[in-house]
Amino acid sequence: MDNKVPQLNIVGFLCNWCSYAGADMTGLGRNTYPSNIKVIRIPCTGRMDPMMIIEAFHNGADGVLVSGCHPGDCHYTEGNYYWRRRYPHLKSLLEHFGIDKRRFHASWVSASEGKKFAEVVKKVTAEVKDWRDNG
Amino acid sequence: MAENIYKPHLAKVVEIKAETGDIKSYKFELQDPEVRKTFTWKAGQFLILDIFGIGETIFTFANPQTRSEFVECTIRKVGRVTEAIHELEIGATVGLRGPYGNWFPFDKWQGKNLLYIAGGVGLAALRSSIEFALDTFKDFKKKTILYGARSPLDICYKDRFSDWEKVPDTEIILTADKGADGWKHKVGFVPAVLKEVHPSPADSVAIICGPPIMIKFVLKELLDLGFTPEQIVTTLEMRMKCGLGKCGRCNVKHLYICKDGPVFTYSQLKDLPDEY
């Protein structure tokens, strides 16, 4: 896709049931998003081990996006509620360690929201780019 | 300066053979013809096998110096490195360094009866010794191999036994902890079978390798049979990293298993603290 920002790596952890399907839907709907994002499918945002996010930053990711089902729509009923608690804490802790808040994001994208997924990725990429360019 | 002791020689996997569900045998060929000539070892020594990108681990040479066309190892899948080894394909490049440690004192065993007692993958550590003894069979009297595994399916080196048995004065006794249909050999734990076989300690050496619990009971049985501690030889396994007596982890008392072992007589081990 042509709107890729050079040399920018974003890891996207997408929940199998909503956001991963949503990302598929993006393509079907002919929406485009920057291909800086590298997608890793996870079972559920509730399964999103913070270690993996830290590992991603450690291994050189410029940004990380975690995306799952909207609250109330979790395939496992409550996984994303746990994630909704983990996210602010993790973001705050990472920021304390010097990982800028523009580098770590989360979103709710359902299987039908292909367009929203494209928007989210665009926004995340822009934020990460802003961090890289403007410090 | 002398050769770098931590740098491996490159070698290629030339043959892979599945022995059991989680044990495979490998043949490695050293790439450098010069190294192939100088890389020699003695039965009982070990080498460090290097899987590039994963790490190093210690294995005993499975083949003796009398059959040294290739370097052979028999490896059970237990950890990270061994798992990677099991995924190797023919032609893959690995690293070898060694040989390290001491060897079986065959010169002291001339003219004696040899009794090999092995359990599970422990046979791999004794294979070099067994095959050396068979290749130089005239130097020894009777050679008995008592080998046990959990089940008939877990028996290693099945296809080698017929060749081994052809050597004069050689007897192979197989046992499985649990039998199965078509199993024509003994059923029962190794120590029990040992008691049943009742070998004479006269002019004999017993060489053991296997899981710690087997070794413990076999030792007891052998002592009951009248074997003296000097007549019992075993080869130890420890976590090792360097193979050179430097990294410190195989240190038991003032000995380093990698440098002063791995072959010990029971009379040596008796005096060591129980930390191996």
Next chain:
Amino acid sequence: MDKELQDLIKKLLTEKKVDYAIGYEKAYDEFSTRPAFVTSAEDTARLIFNKYCINNLGLYLTKLKKNKIALICKGCDIPTVRELVKEKQFSRENVIVIGAACDGVLDKRTGKQPEKCLNCGVKQPKGADFTVGTAKDSTTARNFNDVAEFEKKSSKEKMQFWDRQFEKCIRCYACRNVCPVCYCPDCFAQRSMPEYLNKNVDAEENKMFHMIRMQHVFGRCTDCKACDTACPVNIPLTLLTKKLAKDAKELFNYESGADMDARPPLSTYDEDDPESGIM
């Protein structure tokens, strides 16, 4: 006070109420103490309590799970006991908490009182089974001013600060091993399948270790400063543990080791939780 303490423990040991009493004894000089494990009444004479008793003895509860223990705790160590009981690592019946009134301890490295002692509300221990001595609480309350000050830095400055700190780290794991709530028998740091952390010691690897450890003790860390005082190269880990306490308080209104009935913040949820900027 030492006498009172010794007599109490003597009594507990003689009456066989406990197998072990864990307290403090003099270490290599007058300015240092070390944990002492006392099993007989005759042995209690070596127990002391003074301003050099900096260790948090709650650490040993998870190591002596099967025993009945009398544990000498400063006011700030008692939350550790509660937290471990709450995490079902130790049953409350098996531990007799002896609160020792404390006028603040001295950090053996600096010879000064750490910040936690200057703003301490538990100099007179709360929630102990027995209390020895009396002490007056600080006039100033515990606060997060120093963390808030650090938070004002830019992310680049923070990164540089921690890079310099973790450059020093020798990964001896003293911080992890003295941490009462770091009791996992198989720490992620030593797992090989999958391997999260390489043995290779450099600032980046070290930083990752500390990040993951801090994440793992979130909502469980009682901010006891054991890791901070244990560090042989003086990495100010208190900046991190205090941040955890601050976040738990601000994000989830939770304080580790305080309320026995409150659910740990990450093991529960509320359908009405805020969205916290999730897109």
Next chain:
Amino acid sequence: MAYLIIKDDIKNLLDELIKVKAVFAPKKDAEDTVLFGKLASGAEWYGDSLLTHTTAKDKVYLQSETFFKIKKDKNGVFLEDPAEPAETVIFGCRPCDARGFDIIGKLFNWSGFVDEYYTKRIQKTTIITISCEKPESTCFCTSFLNGSPVNSTGSDLLLTPLKEGSCLAEAITAKGEAIITGYSRYFKEAGAAEEKAKIEFKTEAEKKITKKLDLPGIKQKLDTSFDSSYWDTAHLPCVKCGACTFVCPTCYCFDITEKAFDNINSERVRSWDTCMSELFTRMAGGVNPRIDTKKRFRQRFMHKFNYHVDNFKEELCTGCGRCIKACPVSIDIRSVIENV
């Protein structure tokens, strides 16, 4: 032949050395941690503390040393040696640290195997030691054979501060000699009075070390106390971290691991390891001969004061006392071995 150097000239000497070599000396940072760091100028040297928090060991025996780089692709495996070590000066370590290099060096050249990485580095390293004026309560170097606050084993150049603002400089090896001849304008010949002052210095300093261990007696005692019930309780306070071993100038145990960057590139790395760690002896199958915390605790003391003596006729300890200070629970190595 001994020389004198004025204390103020030391900084000038450092400045000149920095121009040609990597100079490591004690540096103090914002958290009051004093560590051996690379000097950018002589003024950075912090000479007021007795001991640095960690030893200078890691400048020669790196905490993580790359053995070689590995490139594995479809054309095969290629091993690339690391860059040659640079000329290095370790300035301002103490006699106990310097003796540590001597002890580790013997180990790395032991049993017919020469450790290339250590040997190359130590050959390119000049160790300038400063005698200890004010030993602390944790010091016990005088317990060892020839151990003293002015001991020169392992050093290339020994500086002993004398009263009149100058230091007595004694070259121990050719490398130390080279410093004196190469920068001769800072050194002037010392006389008999200064030599005598050094003897006084030694007596004064040694007086301050009150703890003296009977090491041959301890070695003998340890021979028979492997099964002593002392170990059952002595290990209880120990938390099994590796602080004591990592700050020790003589602890040498290591691990060899792989650091993989991706599927093609990786590095073989040697890192320090500690006998206090459960992983140290755990085998892949899960069997661990020293799974007990007691056994690991005992191993450290037995290795240092018994096993190593059997092999090398000297203890694996120099009496610097760092482990006592670094220990989070203040375990005193001296009292442990004395009380067995």
